[in-house]
Every structure is written in structure tokens, then in C-alpha cells.
Amino acid sequence: MSSMDVHKRRTAAVAKGVSSVISSYVDTASGGTLTDVDGREWIDFASGIAVSSVGNAAPRVVAAVREQVERFTHTCFMVAPYESYVAVCEQLNALTPGTFDKRSALFNSGAEAVENAVKIARHFTGRPAIVVFDHAYHGRTNLTMAMTAKSMPYKHRFGPFAPEIYRAPLSYPLRDGLSGAEAAARAIDVIDKQVGGGNVAAVLIEPIQGEGGFIVPAPGFLPALAGWARDNGAVFIADEIQTGFCRTGAWFASEHEGIEPDLVTTAKGIAGGLPLAGVTGRAEVMDAVHSGGLGGTYGGNPIACAAALAAIETMRELDLAAAARAIEARMLPRLRELPVAQARGRGAMLAVELVGPASLELEPDPARTAAVSRACHDAGLLTLTCGTYGNVLRFLPPLVSPPEVIDRGLDVIEAAFASVG
Numbered sequence: 001m002s003s004m005d006v007h008k009r010r011t012a013a014v015a016k017g018v019s020s021v022i023s024s025y026v027d028t029a030s031g032g033t034l035t036d037v038d039g040r041e042w043i044d045f046a047s048g049i050a051v052s053s054v055g056n057a058a059p060r061v062v063a064a065v066r067e068q069v070e071r072f073t074h075t076c077f078m079v080a081p082y083e084s085y086v087a088v089c090e091q092l093n094a095l096t097p098g099t100f101d102k103r104s105a106l107f108n109s110g111a112e113a114v115e116n117a118v119k120i121a122r123h124f125t126g127r128p129a130i131v132v133f134d135h136a137y138h139g140r141t142n143l144t145m146a147m148t149a150k151s152m153p154y155k156h157r158f159g160p161f162a163p164e165i166y167r168a169p170l171s172y173p174l175r176d177g178l179s180g181a182e183a184a185a186r187a188i189d190v191i192d193k194q195v196g197g198g199n200v201a202a203v204l205i206e207p208i209q210g211e212g213g214f215i216v217p218a219p220g221f222l223p224a225l226a227g228w229a230r231d232n233g234a235v236f237i238a239d240e241i242q243t244g245f246c247r248t249g250a251w252f253a254s255e256h257e258g259i260e261p262d263l264v265t266t267a268k269g270i271a272g273g274l275p276l277a278g279v280t281g282r283a284e285v286m287d288a289v290h291s292g293g294l295g296g297t298y299g300g301n302p303i304a305c306a307a308a309l310a311a312i313e314t315m316r317e318l319d320l321a322a323a324a325r326a327i328e329a330r331m332l333p334r335l336r337e338l339p340v341a342q343a344r345g346r347g348a349m350l351a352v353e354l355v356g357p358a359s360l361e362l363e364p365d366p367a368r369t370a371a372v373s374r375a376c377h378d379a380g381l382l383t384l385t386c387g388t389y390g391n392v393l394r395f396l397p398p399l400v401s402p403p404e405v406i407d408r409g410l411d412v413i414e415a416a417f418a419s420v421g
């Protein structure tokens with residue numbers, strides 16, 4: 001069965017609203033490469049959107065899942081609990097920034113974790129307003145669509161959206177030229193004047209923006225926002241769904257700025273590809289919610305929990321935070337040589353932003369970005385684009401990718417830029 005055959009069936013069976021980056025269908029995948037049903041090998045610079053950090057079908061994850069699936073597959077933690085859920089919460093409490101007393105709750109997806117973080121913050125503070133930022137991405141459910149910035153494709157004709165979501169300006173060093181302190185002052189002015197400190201339940205932000213363009217805020221921006229939240233009795237929430245679990249060269253990206261969020265949302269890289277998400281944070285905030293107020297049928301499913309414990313053990317044993325830093329050291333110097341406005345990112349969360357000719361300074365160039373990405377695909381490198389203007393090419397290799405695979409991927413990127421011109 002060829003990709004073309006499957007694609008024909010897909011067109012007749014799968015809703016058009018669900019799209020794919022490539023039209024090849026996966027047969028097998030491992031640490032750094034995929035093989036499609038046509039027998040073609042792909043270098044993986046996507047990791048299923050920053051999920052398969054420990055590699056695909058990682059040996060420990062496979063063994064843990066196999067063992068669990070034979071013991072039991074589902075009892076619902078809210079009905080008949082099991083130890084692995086507790087163990088994942090212990091790991092989250094220990095690994096997330098801050099040594100204060102913490103609690104965690106588990107869910108199925110990133111969007112669900114964000115929704116629950118908002119529920120918890122509102123319940124704890126008794127306030128309605130949630131502050132999010134320009135270029136933010138927090139998911140596709142109704143509440144998280146409201147929190148996500150970009151209309152097409154995420155929000156277009158899907159409204160009306162949930163109320164009490166307010167958007168503040170971000171720090172975007174390439175485009176605003178502001179220091180972290182200046183950008184924070186600009187954001188805080190909007191929050192103070194347009195929302196009012198006493199109304200804010202939570203300030204919720206990705207420490208490095210993902211879908212919005214891999215935007216690393218200027219140093220000092222995040223600490224200033226966290227300080228404002230503390231001074232105003234608002235909960236500071238870091239959405240580490242894409243940045244967490246060693247992706248940026250630390251267990252969590254908040255560590256790069258020395259911030260200790262009140263709550264952290266996690267998902268994506270947490271469980272080696274199985275669906276799992278978490279909200280972790282200060283015990284007094286998390287435990288403010290009444291018994292039975294949080295949960296869900298599948299949240300913290302035992303197979304996903306077994307996979308998470310195995311993935312975390314793998315990250316620890318192989319020191320994948322150091323591996324992410326090594327990928328940055330290998331990739332960033334070569335990305336900086338490309339004809340782009342900026343190469344940026346941390347660890348194995350790297351990107352280049354493409355702009356038009358010098359006369360149109362910093363004008364986003366989504367057409368060239370798409371062309372380069374397509375040229376990469378044609379040469380067997382799986383890359384993704386992102387950014388509000390679709391002009392950012394992002395690279396998310398599995399953290400276990402062998403150096404020679406990273407180098408081959410970089411060769412393809414350089415050739416793709418040369419061919420597109």
C-alpha cells in the first residue's frame with residue numbers, strides 16, 4: 001500500500017479541516033528518523049510538534065507501555081486510582097521550578113491543561129480576567145481559542161469566543177527593539193489601564209512562544225511580569241507545553257529566566273508520544289479547588305502515566321537537557337549563516353525568521369518560508385513553519401537525534417535556501 005493509495009482513502013474518509021504537513025504516510029519511526037510506507041526515510045526535525053523528545057518508540061517507553069497494557073488499560077483515576085498517576089504527579093512537583101510545596105493534576109491534552117489552569121486560577125482568586133499575549137498559542141478548544149492570538153486557521157468562523165480574555169503586547173526583540181524591562185512596562189501599562197490589577201485571575205504566557213514564532217522574549221520581561229502578578233495577587237502561569245521536558249536545554253524554559261511560576265502547564269514532550277498533560281503548582285492554589293472540581297474520564301490514563309515515567313527516566317538517564325544544548329551548539333551557528341532576519345531559540349527549539357528584500361525592512365516573507373520548507377520536504381527533511389505571519393521555519397529534532405542526523409538535516413536546509421534563492 002503506497003502513500004498515494006492511503007491519501008486517496010483519506011480524502012474520502014477524513015474531514016478536510018484536519019490537515020497534514022506532508023502527504024507521505026508513516027510506517028515506522030525511531031530516534032531521529034521516520035520511514036514512510038513507500039520505504040522512504042525522513043529526517044525528523046518536527047518530533048510530532050515537540051512531542052517525541054525521547055525519540056519515537058523509545059525502548060523504555062515501549063517496555064513500560066507493554067507491561068502496563070497487559071496489567072490494566074483503564075479504571076479512571078476518579079473511580080479506582082492507581083500508583084503511577086501519583087508517581088507522575090510526584091515527578092512533576094519535583095521537576096518544575098520552585099522548591100515550594102506543590103500539587104499536580106493530570107489531563108489528556110495541552111488545551112485541557114490550559115483550561116484547567118484557568119479554572120484553578122479563577123477559583124483561587126475569585127476573579128474573572130485572564131491576561132494572554134500577542135502571538136500566543138494555547139490550543140483549539142473554545143476557551144483556548146479565545147486565548148490563542150492567530151485567527152487563520154485556529155479561530156476563523158469558530159466564534160463566539162469565551163469572555164474575559166485580555167491580550168497584552170509581547171516582547172519581540174527582532175521587531176520591537178525594546179529591552180525586557182521596557183517591553184514589560186508596555187505590557188503592564190495595558191494590563192493596569194485596560195483590565196485593572198484587581199480583576200486579574202492569571203497572567204498566562206509561554207516562556208518561549210511556540211506556534212506564534214519561537215519568539216524568545218528579551219531578558220527581564222518574564223521576571224517583571226511574574227513580579228507584577230505577585231504584587232497584584234494574580235496567579236502567574238507558565239504554559240510550558242511546548243518548552244517543557246528538556247526541549248530548551250533545561251527541564252523547563254522558566255529556568256533560563258530564573259522564574260518560579262505559580263502554576264505550570266505541561267503536555268507534548270511529557271510521555272514519549274502518549275496523550276498526557278498536567279497542571280502543577282503551589283499547593284495552596286491547586287488545593288483551593290473543592291474535591292471533585294477537577295478531573296476527566298481519561299486524564300492520567302495508566303498507559304500514558306507508565307509512558308511518562310519511562311520518558312522522564314530516559315531524560316534523566318541520557319541527560320537530554322544537555323543533549324538539547326548540544327543540538328543548539330551544533331545547529332545555531334549554521335542557522336545564523338542563512339539568509340534570514342534572525343536565527344533564534346534555545347536548546348532543540350530553534351527557528352529562523354524570513355523577511356523580504358532589504359528595501360522592505362523586516363516585511364515577513366511567508367512565500368519564501370513555504371518554498372524553503374517544501375524544498376526541505378522534497379529532500380526528505382521534515383520541517384514545520386510557524387509564526388503569526390507564517391514566516392518562521394522551526395526545528396524541533398528529537399533530543400536523542402545522533403549528531404550525524406542533525407548535520408544531514410542542516411545540509412538539507414542550506415541546500416533548500418540555496419535552491420529557493
Ligand SMILES: *Cc1c(COP(=O)(O)O)cnc(C)c1O
Pocket residue numbers: 108109110111112114137138139140206210211239240241242267268
Ligand atoms: C501545543 C500547545 C498547546 C495545546 O496542546 P494540545 O495538546 O494540542 O491541546 C498549548 N500551549 C502550547 C504552548 C502549545 O505548544
